Amino acid sequence: MNPGPRPASGSAPRRGPAAGGAPPGPHAGVRGGNAEPGGAEEDDLLALARISARRSGAPDGRGGSPDRAGAGTAGEPAACGDHRDDGRAHHGGTHHGTHHQSAHHHGAHGSAAHDADWDGARRTAARAARPLPAVTVPSAEALGCTLATSLEALTDLPSFDSSAMDGWAVAGPGPWRLTGQVLAGESADGPLEDGTAVRIATGAALPPGATGVLRREHGRVTGPEPSHRQPSEPGVPHTQPHTQPHTQPGPQVLHALRGAPAPGQDVRPRGQECRSGDELLPSGVLVTPAVLGLAAAAGYDELAVVPRPAVELLVLGDELLDSGLPRDGRVRDALGPLLAPWLEDLGAEVVASRRVEDDAEALHRAVAGSSADVVVTTGGTAGGPVDFVHPVLERLGARLLVDGVAVRPGHPMLLAALPGGRHLVGLPGNPLAAVSGVLTLAVPLLDALAGRPLRPRRRVPLAAAVPGHPTSTRLVPVVLRGTHGGAGGEAVPLRFNGPAMLRGVAAADGLAVVPPGGAAAGTETEILESVC
Numbered sequence: 001m002n003p004g005p006r007p008a009s010g011s012a013p014r015r016g017p018a019a020g021g022a023p024p025g026p027h028a029g030v031r032g033g034n035a036e037p038g039g040a041e042e043d044d045l046l047a048l049a050r051i052s053a054r055r056s057g058a059p060d061g062r063g064g065s066p067d068r069a070g071a072g073t074a075g076e077p078a079a080c081g082d083h084r085d086d087g088r089a090h091h092g093g094t095h096h097g098t099h100h101q102s103a104h105h106h107g108a109h110g111s112a113a114h115d116a117d118w119d120g121a122r123r124t125a126a127r128a129a130r131p132l133p134a135v136t137v138p139s140a141e142a143l144g145c146t147l148a149t150s151l152e153a154l155t156d157l158p159s160f161d162s163s164a165m166d167g168w169a170v171a172g173p174g175p176w177r178l179t180g181q182v183l184a185g186e187s188a189d190g191p192l193e194d195g196t197a198v199r200i201a202t203g204a205a206l207p208p209g210a211t212g213v214l215r216r217e218h219g220r221v222t223g224p225e226p227s228h229r230q231p232s233e234p235g236v237p238h239t240q241p242h243t244q245p246h247t248q249p250g251p252q253v254l255h256a257l258r259g260a261p262a263p264g265q266d267v268r269p270r271g272q273e274c275r276s277g278d279e280l281l282p283s284g285v286l287v288t289p290a291v292l293g294l295a296a297a298a299g300y301d302e303l304a305v306v307p308r309p310a311v312e313l314l315v316l317g318d319e320l321l322d323s324g325l326p327r328d329g330r331v332r333d334a335l336g337p338l339l340a341p342w343l344e345d346l347g348a349e350v351v352a353s354r355r356v357e358d359d360a361e362a363l364h365r366a367v368a369g370s371s372a373d374v375v376v377t378t379g380g381t382a383g384g385p386v387d388f389v390h391p392v393l394e395r396l397g398a399r400l401l402v403d404g405v406a407v408r409p410g411h412p413m414l415l416a417a418l419p420g421g422r423h424l425v426g427l428p429g430n431p432l433a434a435v436s437g438v439l440t441l442a443v444p445l446l447d448a449l450a451g452r453p454l455r456p457r458r459r460v461p462l463a464a465a466v467p468g469h470p471t472s473t474r475l476v477p478v479v480l481r482g483t484h485g486g487a488g489g490e491a492v493p494l495r496f497n498g499p500a501m502l503r504g505v506a507a508a509d510g511l512a513v514v515p516p517g518g519a520a521a522g523t524e525t526e527i528l529e530s531v532c
Helices: 040-056 118-126 289-297 335-345 360-368 389-396 431-450 503-507
Strands: 135-138 167-170 176-182 196-200 212-215 219-222 253-256 279-281 302-306 310-316 349-356 374-378 399-403 414-417 423-427 458-461 473-481 490-493 510-514 524-529
Touching (some): 118 431, 310 360, 349 360, 360 389, 374 431, 389 414, 473 503
Parallel strands (some): 176 196, 374 423
Antiparallel strands (some): 219 253, 510 524
């Protein structure tokens, strides 16, 4: 699902990071780390599955539970889905690095009980930054930016009375004597007198004195037709038609087949769409191709916009491969190909996407040396032996605004304010967990920097019950069934929703927000837009 047309990479104006950071939200400084041992997240949900199984009479949560779907294909609906939510690999083909999610951070970083509430984390991200400074750019470079000021008409639209149809501009009742023609971009030779008409093209300026337009299919012309004669020199045969008509003596007369047009019929009057000074669009609107067209029609050559936030994507992990099959304990990088175009679709300008080795100094150099408004990292946010995001942030003097969120998958995500007004979004390394982090923290932060209003929330009833985590929100891939124009219908949960899986989200229309404890069939549930 798309918030708007994807701007071409590099089309937005470039500038340095925002000067000065915004005050932190109410969660600023709260260390929400999860002091869970590796795999504790899975243990929580497996325990929940066993409870559900006992209630239904099955021996345990690993088999016989009514909320475990049978084998199926990607995109196949299920009553509840696969609700395991650990940080380890379930599927080697899409897992983004076991060690990055083996455990969340420990010790002084707190425990899972201190994770930020999911909705509160979103609000904190939305308040973490002010809009970037406005810039004035040629209109063609404004695509994907946000209007910094309202768009006001610089002229009446249309700026003159014009014909809405091909046909004849007529004056008074018919029949009419034809006296010429007016094409788009031309002006009439003079006013029309009653009883006269001129051929006219759609969009051409209406001659003064015209009372209406007679459509081409509603009129008939009688009288001498233009003939084509070719001048020739004596003794030279006629070989090519002459392009200039020669009209025989006598007027041509236009007759209406369905009566004379009513006054003003098929005329676009001046100012029909707007008058000079009218507000066409408010500030905060995304500049789409349609907005560019409107701005051009209204007379704009330049637009004042809030530019797209510059994002640098740092993909962490020595275990990642760029090509071929997974092998020798290494896996394909799923997040590089996923995140860069998605962040562009979300309104960012991805200025760089690069791999960073599992080395604290390398990560420090990459983050400290970035001039992007937002640095996005993948992996390294937990407490494993090569999870260096927290130590690097501390070394840089960053301020943690969100440090762990009570959401599955993706609870080790974080948001930090960097010196100089920049920000860092730390995503978990598992693919679906990273998607969760983007929707929870990156989307509201990018919208704030771009000066866009809060996105409308859409709620759709669930087609089937979805089990929940005891204390955390769950984000579950769903397909929307029976929706028309964005309304009605229901959300069908998909099976492949483990944190290391992309099969479900690739087939999904969105992610359902399932509250702690789960949601019954028919429950109205918020749906977040999925990866485009």
